[in-house]
Amino acid sequence: MTDLAWLTVAEAAELLRGRKLSPVEYARALIARIERHDGRLNAFLRFTPEIALEDARRAETEITRGQWRGPLHGVPYGLKDIIDYSGLPTTAHSKILADNIAAIDAHVAAKLKAAGGVFMGKLATHEFAIGGPSFDLPWPPARNPWNRDHFCGGSSSGAGAATAAGFLPVAIGTDTGGSVRNPASMCGVAGMKPTYGVVSRRGVIALSYSLDHIGPLTRTAHDNALLLDLMAGHDPLDPGSAPHAAGGYAAGLDRGVKGLKVGVIRHFYQSDMKADPEMAAGIEAAVAKLADLGAEVREIRTAPLGEYLACNRTILTSEAFAMHEKWMRERPQDYGALARERIMAGAFVRAADYVNATRLRRKMADAFHALFSEMDVAVTASSMDPACRIDDPQAVEYTYGRQARAPFNVTGSPALSVPAGFSKAGLPLAIQIVGKPFNEAMVYRVANAYEQATEWSKRHPALA
Amino acid sequence: MAEDNLTLEQVRKMAADIGWSLSNEHLEQLLRATRAARARRAALPVASLDPADEPAHVFRLSSAMEALSDARSLTPSPSPERRGEMDGGK
Numbered sequence: 001m002t003d004l005a006w007l008t009v010a011e012a013a014e015l016l017r018g019r020k021l022s023p024v025e026y027a028r029a030l031i032a033r034i035e036r037h038d039g040r041l042n043a044f045l046r047f048t049p050e051i052a053l054e055d056a057r058r059a060e061t062e063i064t065r066g067q068w069r070g071p072l073h074g075v076p077y078g079l080k081d082i083i084d085y086s087g088l089p090t091t092a093h094s095k096i097l098a099d100n101i102a103a104i105d106a107h108v109a110a111k112l113k114a115a116g117g118v119f120m121g122k123l124a125t126h127e128f129a130i131g132g133p134s135f136d137l138p139w140p141p142a143r144n145p146w147n148r149d150h151f152c153g154g155s156s157s158g159a160g161a162a163t164a165a166g167f168l169p170v171a172i173g174t175d176t177g178g179s180v181r182n183p184a185s186m187c188g189v190a191g192m193k194p195t196y197g198v199v200s201r202r203g204v205i206a207l208s209y210s211l212d213h214i215g216p217l218t219r220t221a222h223d224n225a226l227l228l229d230l231m232a233g234h235d236p237l238d239p240g241s242a243p244h245a246a247g248g249y250a251a252g253l254d255r256g257v258k259g260l261k262v263g264v265i266r267h268f269y270q271s272d273m274k275a276d277p278e279m280a281a282g283i284e285a286a287v288a289k290l291a292d293l294g295a296e297v298r299e300i301r302t303a304p305l306g307e308y309l310a311c312n313r314t315i316l317t318s319e320a321f322a323m324h325e326k327w328m329r330e331r332p333q334d335y336g337a338l339a340r341e342r343i344m345a346g347a348f349v350r351a352a353d354y355v356n357a358t359r360l361r362r363k364m365a366d367a368f369h370a371l372f373s374e375m376d377v378a379v380t381a382s383s384m385d386p387a388c389r390i391d392d393p394q395a396v397e398y399t400y401g402r403q404a405r406a407p408f409n410v411t412g413s414p415a416l417s418v419p420a421g422f423s424k425a426g427l428p429l430a431i432q433i434v435g436k437p438f439n440e441a442m443v444y445r446v447a448n449a450y451e452q453a454t455e456w457s458k459r460h461p462a463l464a
Numbered sequence: 465m466a467e468d469n470l471t472l473e474q475v476r477k478m479a480a481d482i483g484w485s486l487s488n489e490h491l492e493q494l495l496r497a498t499r500a501a502r503a504r505r506a507a508l509p510v511a512s513l514d515p516a517d518e519p520a521h522v523f524r525l526s527s528a529m530e531a532l533s534d535a536r537s538l539t540p541s542p543s544p545e546r547r548g549e550m551d552g553g554k
Contacts, residue, residue: 341493341496345497347494359519
């Protein structure tokens with residue numbers, strides 16, 4: 001049998017359903033791997049093997065009785081530690097919430113429980129999903145499995161590291177300005193920010209109410225689609241929840257890209273910002289591969305990247321500061337330095353500037369969505385650079401804003417980061433595939449075609 | 465740009481005006497953060513906005529409220545005679 005650490009969700013589901021693999025055996029294998037290696041990667045903020053084994057035993061009993069619940073039944077998963085799991089602390093990786101015990105499950109956690117998933121624990125995050133990587137918090141920052149001296153991206157840092165390291169086949173993150181797609185890019189896995197409102201935000205600590213999205217990180221596009229199917233759905237108790245979050249994201253996954261129209265947003269990484277040459281070459285090679293596979297590729301233009309980023313950050317920091325003001329007044333010393341400074345940026349944003357940013361948001365979103373009358377997906381950069389060293393604050397600060405993910409938080413579009421090769425130093429490169437709102441299925445279809453035509457998702461880091 | 469000249473003393477006063485007391489280290493952070501926020505404001509193309517451009521999210525009644533409202537509109541109002549009976553009239 002394949003090394004259990006590298007089973008995809010789809011492969012594991014087939015084995016588990018056919019009773020060729022025991023959920024308990026699977027959980028024990030991953031628990032042993034986490035115990036052996038996570039001391040050097042810090043992907044888990046709270047590792048819960050006792051819950052995992054209880055979930056695995058329950059899954060085994062049910063599957064043995066023929067009560068298979070679906071592709072996550074008996075499959076291990078983890079949650080970024082801003083997502084509530086009843087009875088456990090939701091700390092947001094912060095001293096501020098060290099004792100914050102969740103009373104009930106977040107909507108998404110309840111869905112994954114109902115799907116029969118095996119809960120392995122809470123995963124490291126940048127503090128409050130904004131400050132990091134930080135060394136002045138109660139828990140250390142997660143590190144990159146491809147090279148532990150390097151940053152693993154964030155803010156869903158533990159989710160990226162755990163998935164890439166073979167600790168989990170799936171982890172759930174959140175994305176307000178790119179926080180699912182950044183660790184996916186840095187760690188060489190697939191990370192989806194679905195359409196705004198497709199996954200309920202209820203029970204997830206907000207960073208920015210109107211920009212927050214919940215999404216899965218997996219090692220393949222197929223797994224990602226399977227997970228989003230389980231996570232998506234209307235929640236009347238989330239005011240941002242979309243009434244027609246339908247699912248069916250894995251449908252048509254194998255239809256290829258022949259004849260599909262792909263728009264390449266080159267100005268984001270060639271002129272608005274200049275991507276690192278290896279990253280730029282990786283993106284161009286991926287675009288050429290899509291053309292080889294039969295896609296009709298042409299260059300498109302949208303608003304300048306700087307305008308999107310200014311819009312995203314103005315809204316994000318305003319909404320974040322509104323939520324954090326009380327703590328910022330009463331206990332500013334309890335934040336790590338990075339989160340404190342990034343949240344402080346919202347303290348004196350004028351009301352008119354916030355409102356104008358939301359007005360621009362609508363204009364930019366409408367203009368971007370209109371481009372889909374002539375294309376099926378857009379492709380662009382995710383990160384401009386491969387992962388920098390984690391102990392180099394200047395490099396972290398420099399690369400933090402060098403990204404093309406935030407535009408799609410502004411537009412609310414589905415956007416997926418997938419591996420696109422490796423740098424000479426052996427660090428992952430990535431591209432981003434963006435779809436029409438609520439058409440995640442098309443994004444997954446293109447990602448799957450690219451993935452099947454390359455070897456990137458089959459490479460795994462060798463943990464020391 | 466005037467915002468680039470924002471000083472620590474100005475930020476200290478801005479914080480004090482809203483009753484926010486911070487250490488010097490945190491005030492330095494607030495100064496850098498406020499400068500960054502103002503640079504972002506300068507990058508927003510607000511001149512392109514027309515008065516009719518509405519915010520991305522405007523106030524909207526929840527579906528539960530809409531359902532309640534629909535239910536009320538479907539309930540016929542009592543006739544004047546019926547209202548009289550309900551009021552205790554003849």
